[in-house]
Amino acid sequence: MTNYYYSKNPDVVHQESSWDFTLLGQPMHFVTDNGVFSKRTVDFGSRVLLENLPLTTLIDGPILDVGCGYGPLGLAVAKSESQRQVDLVDVNELALQLAHKNAASNQVDNVNIWESDLYTAVTETAYALILSNPPIRAGKQVVHQILTGAKAHLKEGGKLVIVIQKKQGAPSARQKMETTFGNCRVVAKDKGYFVLESTK
Numbered sequence: 001m002t003n004y005y006y007s008k009n010p011d012v013v014h015q016e017s018s019w020d021f022t023l024l025g026q027p028m029h030f031v032t033d034n035g036v037f038s039k040r041t042v043d044f045g046s047r048v049l050l051e052n053l054p055l056t057t058l059i060d061g062p063i064l065d066v067g068c069g070y071g072p073l074g075l076a077v078a079k080s081e082s083q084r085q086v087d088l089v090d091v092n093e094l095a096l097q098l099a100h101k102n103a104a105s106n107q108v109d110n111v112n113i114w115e116s117d118l119y120t121a122v123t124e125t126a127y128a129l130i131l132s133n134p135p136i137r138a139g140k141q142v143v144h145q146i147l148t149g150a151k152a153h154l155k156e157g158g159k160l161v162i163v164i165q166k167k168q169g170a171p172s173a174r175q176k177m178e179t180t181f182g183n184c185r186v187v188a189k190d191k192g193y194f195v196l197e198s199t200k
């Protein structure tokens, strides 16, 4: 077993901590632990992604957060879009347990949270939005599979929106999204983080 945040079962000494953070204008409370990504605060890239999601112009349909971690992205979106179904998947079981706890403590009940390696356990093919702060440390191949795999799970007009640092592969991610969808827009750039959006 490894203790990398992207493994199925991180071998860690547990040390839960909890803290508050405002996302999409909503005060939220999170429990995190050793062995999950960005356990001390909401990752800067995740904040930039949330601030640049096309929520006001989004077509009807459910939303998917791929690589949800302890849940900051999917849960913040679900709280804000309370009439939509929001699905959260990750490969890390500890992260999924925390995401369940965080859904309950933030009174978010329009979510489904389950284990999936990439899209292998995702059957929905009509998402309006797929979002991800992808797992750079899992390797470029995994990141690119998140990008290319999204297309089959989006409805026409649906969007894939990701955040990625320039130095961690934004240019090649942009190219991959461009070739997969025939379009890719840089929605925001902030301190080296790029928010990239493709429309099916």
Ligand SMILES: C[S@@+](CC[C@H](N)C(=O)[O-])C[C@H]1O[C@@H](n2cnc3c(N)ncnc32)[C@H](O)[C@@H]1O
Residues within 6 Å of the ligand: 005, 006, 007, 037, 038, 043, 046, 066, 067, 068, 069, 070, 071, 072, 073, 089, 090, 091, 092, 095, 116, 117, 118, 119, 133, 134, 135, 136, 138, 142
């Ligand atoms: C950069 S973290 C983002 C976590 C969370 N969304 C956030 O904003 O804090 C990427 C996440 O992808 C997950 N991940 C890694 N490989 C994966 C895979 N093959 N399928 C699904 N999720 C994966 C990791 O466990 C990790 O939680």
